[in-house]
Amino acid sequence: QSALTQPRSVSGSPGQSVTISCTGTNSDIGAYNYVSWYQQHPGKAPKVMIYDVNKRPSGVPDRFSGSKSGNTASLTISGLQAEDEADYYCCSHAGSFVVFGGGTRLTVL
């Protein structure tokens, strides 16, 4: 199976909003509402920021939001802060397995 497609990098200035896209197929993102997003800082384990397309775990700021349209999911981060600089990975249920995106490096300018 192929990884979900994400842009290699995105950037934004503090206070701005950025959106990271994640494109899959009608066998994964398009078929299930089980899309999640992870934030990973260097040398650390990933942390879930969004699950089930648009739900936020307790403790995740409401600046983080998720959505889905067809075979594409999106993570939007509003009011960018310096600590948001990290790698972000999307993930989707794909029937009998799980598939990750290739990852997006977010740079806060």
Place this chain on the structure above:
Amino acid sequence: QLQLQESGPGLVKPSETLSLTCTVSGGSISSSNYYWAWVRQPPGKGLEWIGSIYFSGKTFYNPSLKSRVTISVDTSKNQFSLRLNSVTAADTAVYYCTREETSTAHYWGQGTLVTVSS
């Protein structure tokens, strides 16, 4: 608070078998609704889902690794394990164990680096 801890050799020779164990504390591995999974990350690269197991022993595997992977569970020890056969340098990675719910890994271990080298 649920905690997961990976353990196992940090160095494996090519063609041999990689074996890791994840010890779960602060919760029961026999809890319903949760799957216990392995995810890996080669140095400088992205995340790759390896597979998962339910406490009953039901398993799911990444199709690209299925022929080489076995995941097992020991409910008496609150542990689950990964075995990856016939390893090559491409299997060098940080291996994470996680707890999944609806395919979301809400809890992660700290990760353990496994290097494949002679």
